[in-house]
Amino acid sequence: EVQLVESGGGLVQPGGSLRLSCAASEITFSSHWMHWVRQAPGKGLVWVSRINSDGSTTNYADSVKGRFTISKDNAKNTVYLQMNSLRVEDTAVYYCANYFYWGQGTLVTVSS
Amino acid sequence: QSALTQPASVSGSPGQSITISCTGTSSDVGGYNYVSWYQQHPGKAPKLMIYEVSNRPSGVSNRFSGSKSGNTASLTISGLQADDEADYYCNSYTSSNTDVFGTGTKVTVL
Numbered sequence: 525e526v527q528l529v530e531s532g533g534g535l536v537q538p539g540g541s542l543r544l545s546c547a548a549s550e551i552t553f554s555s556h557w558m559h560w561v562r563q564a565p566g567k568g569l570v571w572v573s574r575i576n577s578d579g580s581t582t583n584y585a586d587s588v589k590g591r592f593t594i595s596k597d598n599a600k601n602t603v604y605l606q607m608n609s610l611r612v613e614d615t616a617v618y619y620c621a622n623y624f625y626w627g628q629g630t631l632v633t634v635s636s
Numbered sequence: 637q638s639a640l641t642q643p644a645s646v647s648g649s650p651g652q653s654i655t656i657s658c659t660g661t662s663s664d665v666g667g668y669n670y671v672s673w674y675q676q677h678p679g680k681a682p683k684l685m686i687y688e689v690s691n692r693p694s695g696v697s698n699r700f701s702g703s704k705s706g707n708t709a710s711l712t713i714s715g716l717q718a719d720d721e722a723d724y725y726c727n728s729y730t731s732s733n734t735d736v737f738g739t740g741t742k743v744t745v746l
Contacts, residue, residue: 559735561682568639568740569674569682569725583733586637619681623672623727624693626681 526625530618533630536610540634544605546620546627558603559623560594562616562632572618575603588614610634640665640726640738647744653714656741658726659707664736666707670729673702673711677722685724686711713743721745 532544546558560572573584573594582594593606603620610632617629641659648654658665658673665671671689674682684693686702689709699714709728713720726738 561737568723569676569727569737570639571727571735571737574735585734621682623687624684626683628681 528620528622528625528627530620530627530630533618533632535633535635537636538610538612538634540610541606541608542610542632544607544618544620544630544632546603546605548601548603556622558594558596559621560603560605561619561621562614563619563629564613564616567616570616573605607632637730637732637734637736640728640736642724642726642738642741644739645742645744647746648713648716649746650716650718652716653712654716654743656711656713656724656726656743658709658711658728658738660709660728660736661707663731664707664728665704665709665726667731668729669704671702671704671709672727673700673709674725674727675720675722676725682725716745718745 527549530546536542557574559574562570562572575582575594579596591609596603612634615634617631619629620627646654669689673686675685676682685700689704690702701712703710724741
C-alpha cells in the first residue's frame with residue numbers, strides 16, 4: 525500500500541526555521557509532481573508549493589515565496605520543505621501529497 | 637491567488653442528491669481541465685474524489701461525479717449517505733503555474 529509519511533514538524537519561534545520531510549513507499553517520486561498543502565487549525569486547505577518529477581521546476585504560493593524552498597531526493601524517495609523566517613500565520617498541519625495519495629500531516633506551530 | 641469560492645454548507649437527506657459549486661475565473665477553473673475535488677473527514681487527511689474535472693479514481697463510488705461550465709465546476713453526490721458527511725474542497729491549476737483550493741463546503745446529511 526502506498527504511504528507518504530511526513531516528519532519534522534514541531535514548535536518554533538517566529539523568525540525560526542524548520543525542515544519538513546516526506547518519505548514515500550510503493551510509489552516513486554521520479555514520475556509524479558509532489559505538493560505541500562497546509563491547513564491552519566479549524567481552517568481550509570491551502571496550497572503551498574509543488575515540485576516536478578525531476579526537481580527542475582518548483583512553484584510557490586505568494587504567501588511563502590522567498591521563505592520556503594521545496595526540494596526532492598529521488599534516490600531516497602523523499603521530498604523536503606525548508607521553511608525559513610517562519611511567522612505565526614504559518615502555524616498549520618502540513619501535508620505532502622501527489623493528490624492521489626496524501627500523508628497524515630505534520631503539525632508546525634510558530635509561537636513565542 | 638484568491639481561493640476559489642464554494643458555498644459554506646450544503647445539506648440533504650439520505651438518498652437525495654446534492655451539488656457543490658466551485659467558482660473561479662478564466663485564469664484557473666475556466667482556463668484548464670485540471671479541477672479536482674477532495675473529501676475530508678474531521679481529523680483525517682483529504683481524499684481525492686474527482687480529478688481532471690470528471691474522472692473518478694479507482695475505488696471512489698460512482699455516486700460522486702464532477703462537471704464544469706465556464707468558470708464554475710461542480711461536484712454532485714447522488715444517493716446521499718451518512719458517511720458522505722464531511723468537508724469538501726475543490727482545487728484548480730492556475731495560469732500562474734500554481735494551484736489553488738476552494739474555501740471548502742461542509743456537507744451535512746440530515
